[in-house]
Every structure is written in structure tokens, then in C-alpha cells.
Amino acid sequence: MLRVIFITVISALSTNLVFGQLFETQPRRCFNPNQRLGACVSIYDCQILLSVLRRVSAQRLDTEFLRASECKDGYGKAPYVCCTGDTGFTRNTYDDDDGYSRQPSTVLFPGGRQRQSQRISEVAAGGRDFNSIGGSGKQHKGPSAGTQTSAAAVLPRLPSCGGVTISNKIYGGSDADLYEFPWMVLLEYNRRSGGLSTNCAGSLINNRYVLTAAHCVKGAIEKQIGQLVGVRLGEYDTTKQTDCNGYSCAPKAIRVGIEEIIPHNQYRDNAANKENDIALIRLDQDIRFSDSIRPICLPSAVAQERSAPASDTLYTVAGWGRTLHSPKSAVKQKLQVPLVDLSQCQRKYRERKVKVVSNQLCAGG
Template identity: 30%
Template sequence: MVTLKVLLFIFVLSNNRNLFTFAQTRRCFDCVSVTSCEIALDYARMIRVGTLPNESRQVFMKAICGFDPYNRMPKVCCSDFPVVNTKTRGGIPEEDSNLSAESIENHRNVGLLPLHSCGDIDGARITGGEFAKLYEYPWMTLIAYNTTTMGQRFLCGGSIINSRYILTAAHCVILNGKFQNIAGVRIGELDYSTDTDCQGHGFNMICETKVQDIDVEEIIPHENFNELNKSAGGDIALLRLSEPIIMYNNAAPICLPLYDNLRTMSLAGLRGTVAGWGTMENNVQTTKLMKVEIPIKSRDECISSYRSPTVKTFCAGAMKKDSCSGDSGGPFMVESDFNGTIRLVQYGVVSFGKKCGDHPGVYTDVSKYMDWILDHIKE
């Protein structure tokens, strides 16, 4: 209740009589209830206690984009709020060096990631999910493993981040302290039970036969990953392919949260999409790519399901809607403003969870590992 009182205090202080008229015309991709925007709550608290200057109220007021009748609270464009560190030194917020534009946007390897042609949305708009469309998620990949009992099997997913690298989970590449026996990566697949993927009917039918199976040249798990305690963080890895991917209709990179506005955006309250070839609600393994849209939970909601989730993860899910076994390593995607264009940006990597669909799943927060990714890729 203290938080709500603080927000109401700031909200009422505005002398702008045209506030709600302005709010109704304000448009942004992350207009959510202020109670779901943790960075706005932090901002409000710091204004109230005087850590931020009084003029910062204008940032709060300009972020208002509507009204949430259920909570009877304003809605805000969550990405409008600059990150504020609640740890202070002499009353002044400490700078968070991990979010420094100097270390990310000016990184020596930033040019190795796609800055324009990534995360395209095709215009068509897993547990509790539905089948993905042909060409809808061309960055989705399957990781194949050589098993001793069942031959070669697809057991994890990943995403294309450029022509030589796949982003996945560390637990998909390490088992019992050793690298897993990865046979390769498949690119461009929709239904791996068939040689031809088709969509539509009659003269409107489109079919695709082109897939790429590429060997892995190098496995790069995060050095802090502990397979006995995935909640400790570091469940992220890169696979360097032995040859470049041929970019095609069904092979293209996903955008990563490269820019400052993406890395500092509060995710709580937003909705995103997870895709994969994992187990469905009837405990049957699907051979066709599925997708599901789910809400991102607040940190408090995540803590209620998991004792001590690291700040480098987030939770997402809804009843009977979740990532599940076999989806590991796949991307959690959110429509975002990527350098002036609305794209799908990968904010998460499927990490772990409890019983599928009963508790929110845990995702590695890619925005917290951008420096690590850039440090470990090469031409």
C-alpha cells in the first residue's frame, strides 16, 4: 500500500488539466499499469524521498498513456523510465556499469550482430500454445544430440543471432560437468517429422523443403553456470557453427536487446512469446514448432514460486501456458522498438521450471548478458 500511496501522491501533484487527453493519444508498445512497471515504482519512491530531483515528476507524467480501471491506477510507457539504482552513495544513485552504453553499444564486436535485418514480424498474428506458421520464426533452431540408446535426437532449441552463432542454454551443452555430444544444429525446420513443410490450401499452398544441418565448431557455456543450481544464473551458452548459415526465408537472426532503451526496460507486466518443439500438455512430444504468448511476472511473483531467483533471470507464464521439456534453450520474444522499428527481440532463454503450466517458467535474462555475448563472438 505504501507504493500505491506514493504513486497517487505524484499523480495528483500534476497541474496539467489535459493529462488524460494526452494519455489517450499517447502510444507505446509497453503501456502497462503502473503497478506492473517496477522501474516506475522505483522512480516514484526516489522522487518521494528526495533521491531524485523534484523535476523528475515530469518524466513520470509524460510516461502516462492511459488508465487501468481494474486497479484504478494510471498506465505508463514503462520504457520511458531511465534505470535508477536503488543503492545510493551519499544520497546519489550509484551508476550500474553493466548497463553502460559505453560497454555495450560501443563494444568492439557490436557490428557482428544484426543492427537492422533481424526479428522481422511476418504480420500473422508448448503448453497451451498453438502451431507456429511457416516462416514465422526463422531464427528457431533445433540442437541434435548423439545418444547411446536412441541414436540422434533433438533435445534442445536455440536461436540464430548471426550467421555463425546460436544462442541457447548452458544446461543444453553441459551434462555432468562435460560437454554434451552435440551432433549439430538444424536451421529452417518447422515439422521435423516431414521432409516438406507446407501451409495453406490449393493454389494458396506454400511449401518449403530447404533445411540446413550444420556441425558445431565450438561450444561456449557461461563460466558461472552451475548445473546443480541453475537458479544461480549463468544458464546461457553460444554455439559457433562450422560454416555460415545461408540466410533465407526460413533462416534469419533474432534481434537482441542491444540498445540502451531495450536493456533498461522493465519487463514485468509485458507479454511475450516462447516457441519450441517441447512437450505438450498431454505429455506428448511434438514434432512441429509451437508457440505460446504468456505474461512476464514481477520479481515478487517469481520469488513466491522460487526461493531465490537471481536478478539475471525473470519468470513468465500463465495457468496451463508455459514452456516445457524440450523447449530448453529456446527464445522468449517480446515485440519492442528496435532502433525505431517494431521487431521481435529475444529477452529470455528457456532455463528451468516446475511442473509445466502450474508455475511460471524461469528464463535467463539476455539483457544482463549482452556484454558476455559480445565478448565471446568473433568473425
Template identity: 30%
Template sequence: MGHVNPAVVAVAALATLMSCQAQEGRSCVDGNGQAGTCINIRSCQPQRELLQAVKENRAPPNAIQILRQSVCEILSRERLLVCCAQSTSTETTTSAGTGSGRDLLPRNCGRVDLTDRIIDGEDAPLLAWPWMALLRGTARGQPASWFCGGVLINDRYVLTAAHCFNEHKLEFVRLGEHTLSTTEDCQSGVCAPPPQDITTEQIIIHPQYKSPCQQCNDIALLRLSSPVQLHPIHLVPICVPVDPVKDMGFSEADFQGKHAWAAGWGSTSRSPLRVSIPDTLQQVFLPIREDTVCPLLKRGYPEPRMVLCAGGDGKDTCRGDSGGPLQLSNRAETRRFVVGITSVGPEVCGRKSTQALYTNVHFYVQWILENLRP
């Protein structure tokens, strides 16, 4: 027998097996109340990562209970079957990102430019965020407008928020934009190529969006109708944290306490009655942290890891920033990674006590990879 993970033993000891008839592949309900299938825990990313968090003493208080209620059967000391929610299980026992999905993510991503140096934000340098996307469309018979942001992850896919499509009908995605009012963006003698407007071939909304809470699973992928023409400086995909420890040099748990960049063309007004859309892409540096308001924002989410809390001190993202990226650098400060997608913001922007919720990209990385195609 190989080495037995002590965390597996701990969970197994807590599991009450009501039946010895359980079979791999049968339908079940997991510890979060979601329908799923009994599979090997190695094939279920959420349960696998929760088990790892228990082992490392960084799991939420209800983690053991969730795992205990998710156990289908213990086949041997080496093999534990758990109930895995249908949208998160994988077909193989390999870890996230070893299949073709990861192969479609570019290695030359998220480069940090030498110029690197929204409420209480500032104009972003021209070369700072070359993966930003703008979504344009109509809603309720109103004229077309820029209604959400997004982020380019390869030459065919943009990552954004599912709630952007609650009311709006998408017309096209703009990439390579910086200042909306100018046909050519120049700064310090450097001029960017014209932005590219591309229609979409497919809008892929997470199948469990709005379940079990209204803001749950707020993530979507846009497949462009044709590849965007990348540019080594002005238009580059951002990196996706498939394996944060390997890719970034620290774990998802270590996101807490770090400062991240958010960017977008969202409202810069603090008043809910006045929308002030900036002409130039804005950027703001936000702390990722669990303030006192964060648990209130997370109420209704069955798994706290589904979202990240960021902001405070009078800084946050605001209306129009929805779908835009929350970005962290790797330990070497050489690449940017999208760790969050702007999901839920405060009614009044920029108060010291306010924070915003960002869909945790790493939590959904398996879903992202499964939905990428050449």
C-alpha cells in the first residue's frame, strides 16, 4: 500500500456509510446540496481542493461537514468516491489543465510592460493592460452602449461575467482600446494600432449561473467569430491561474492580503444617481481581504471560495466595470494573471467600508478549460 493521506483518513472516519451498495457513476447530492455523480475524488477538483485545504489547516469551518456529506463510498484505503457536482467533475483522473484545454492557453501571456510602474482610480498607461475587452450591445430598446468589460485569455476567447447578459444583447467585442474618443491612441510618442471589433460565435454562460443564489457562478466565456490579431506589445492575452503554485509561485490561499489591479471603463462617480463613464481606461490597486462586510456579501454562496472580496479604503470597482479582470502578478513580477472577474459591487461606490465581489477564476478553471476549443 502507498502512503495514505491523513486528511483522507480524517474525512473517512467522519463519513457514515449508509449503504455498501454505492457504485461509481450513480447520481447523488453533495454536501452543498447540488446534484452530482459519485466519482473518484481525484477527478473532482472542488472536493479535492477542499480536502487539501483541510490537510493544510486553511479550510473554512464547515469544510469537514461538506466533505463528510459528500462521501459516496470508501472502496479502499486508496480510493474514495465523492459526490461531485455535475458542472465540475472531469472525465479523467488527471489534474486540471493537463488536457487540450490548457494547450489552448498561450505561454506568452500576461507580460508586464516596462511602463508598469476606478473609484479613486487613475488613467492607465497605454501599454499597461493589453488584454482588456469592451462589450457593446443594446438593452430594452435603448441605443447601443458599452455595457461590460472582459479579458482576453487567448486569440479566440474572452472571459467575462454571466450577469452582463441578463438584459443586454451583445453586438461585438472591442479589443485593443484605450481612449474611447480617439481613433488613434498615443502616449509618449508610442501609438497603438486601431482597436479590433469582433462579433461572437458563441456566448457560454456557466450552466449553474444563478443557482443556488442569484449571483452564484457568475462567469461566462465568449468565443470570438474569428481570431483576434495579437500584437506583442499592444494586444496580448492575460495568463489564467491553472495551477497557482506552479504558475504564480504561491497558492490560492495566499491571494489573501495581496494587492491586485482592477481595470475598466466603469463609472468613476461615487453617487448612485450619477453615472460618470471615463473616456480613458482606468486602473485601481485594491487589497484582496476578508473585511467585516465580506461575510455578508458571501451569504448565499454554498462555497466561500467561489468569490474573492477586494476593495475598501474608498477604492473599488463600480458600474460598468462588470466582467473586467482582477489581476495579480506572479512572484517574479514578470506576468499578470486574472484571478477574479468583477461580479457584485456596492450600491454606493467608493465608501471606505465597501467591497466588491469577484468571481474566483481558479475555482472555475476546470470549467474554463473544458469549454475551450481550437
């Protein structure tokens, strides 16, 4: 079966988007029974609702809330729930952690508290039989809070990270939706010839840090372009002050200064294979999230470590760089490319005297 996966990587030896990146699939947004904004994910990746499910003395309203939290087309292993900070019905205001709000709607959740989820009901019923979920016959153990590392603790967790999932269509260098890839940022440089220039992109990973490529912050780019001085967030079309899609308009992009630049200490700009081509940028202020500015969900924040990708995996490249058939684009673009077998990639680059190592990934045509 063909799998479509978005994985964050910072540098590829060959790509058609000069400041694009590859991304991991992000969960769909949803509203829970209390109308709080959340993410549609596997119940195994939503620890707060999983704890309700495993509670031996769960009350009737708890299980009703669990059933009403079911959502469709989620991320990960079925069944799916709309994951927020809620564990039961509330009568409070409907603001979520990021300031989003929505009034109760009988349209989104017809039937209200009586809405039934057969798959979750089977699990919530007596005995708490977790083995039956998904029909695997094996118990799936999600990550527990006790095993969280200090590094992972600084990363936002569902539902505070990720963006709107639009579709799984295959695009050939087409425009991204206005609110797709809200973690993408443009890096701004003071050109040696004067003025500002955007020549690289990065990914917002929490409210203070951006992940990018080391070659975007040190080495040849400093001589050819200039000094990195800022980050632009919430950008879509670089030629417009306000970006709209016919239904709504996004807030204006914002510019933020840089407090610190941290390239990988083993990155060498003159290395042909660009190994360790990764860097962090610490912003000079905390960022408030919105529909057009949200951090990406990194793997440690959404799921357990995964095995090597399957050979039929597709990756999505996104950015403002050159596509296959056109020059640099002013509008955020996206393009799907296939995984290339590592041994095949190594043979190809060996002909160019470039050594591709095992911790690198090749994708493209």
C-alpha cells in the first residue's frame, strides 16, 4: 500500500525547492464535545483521554465524553479521538490553550452527549479490553509521561502543535493552502549589497525556537548573501501585505529578531555530503500561535519512535523555492517526491565523489 508521509529533514543532497523542507504528516484539527479546538489522533497518542479509558472507576459521564470525542480520519492507530486538555463535559467558556474559541454547535456533534462510538464503546465497556482496538489482537502501549525526556518536554504536544490537513492529493509544485504548513518561516538576511533578502526557510518547533539547515546560518551564505538578521512568520505570498483565500484572510506576517544561532558543532560547510546540516535559531521573543503560525509536531511529541520508512513512502516538500518547471515562487508551494533507496542513492552520489551516510535520507525523481 502506498504511504504518504511528511518528515522533517533539514538538508537533502538533491531537491528542487531551494528553501523547502520535508514534513511529517500533521493531525487534522477538530472540536471536542466542549467545542475546544484539538487534534484528531489515535487514542493511544492522547494520554489524557487514554487515562480516562483505563480508569477502573470511570463514571458514566466520563465514558459518554469519551464516546462523543470520537473523530474520523485521524492520525496514527484507530480509534481516533479529538485530543485536548479536557477529560469530561464542561460548562465553562470554550477557549483552548491558544485562545481559540467556538460556541457549542449541534451541527458538529449531532446528538450531543448521546452520540455513540461503537469502537470506543467496546473498549470503554466492562473489562477495559484494550486488545480489541484496531483489530490487531495485540496491546498497543502508547508513550507514558514517565518516559518523557527533558528534551521532549520543551516541545509542544498535541493539540498545541500541527496544522490544518487539507488533503492527501499528489501535487506537482502547486500552491499550498493558505493555512497549510503554518510552522514554516522565512529567514531574512541583510544583503551585502543592501536591503533584506529571504534565501532559506525553517520550521517553528516551539514558541521560541526555529529548526533550519546549518548551511542557512553559516558558511558560504554569509559571503554570498549576507548576515542572518531575522525570521518572518505567518507568510504565504511574499508579494502581498495580507493573504486571503476567498473565505478568510490570515493576519499579516510578523518579523522577529534573533537572540542566538546554534549550528550543529560537527557541521562543515565545505563537506560535499552536508552531513549534520542542522541548526537551531533562538528568537528574541516568545511567539503567540494562531491558525497561520503554529509549531510543527516533531515525532517525539506525537508518537513512539518508528521503524525505517517503507520503500513506497512519499514525502512532501514545501517552501518558496524553485519547483520542477518554474523559477522561485512568491507563494508557498508543495510537491510530493518518492523515497529513493539508500543504496541506490549512495551509488549515484559515489559517481560524484560524494559519500551519502546511513543517517541521511534521499528523496526525489
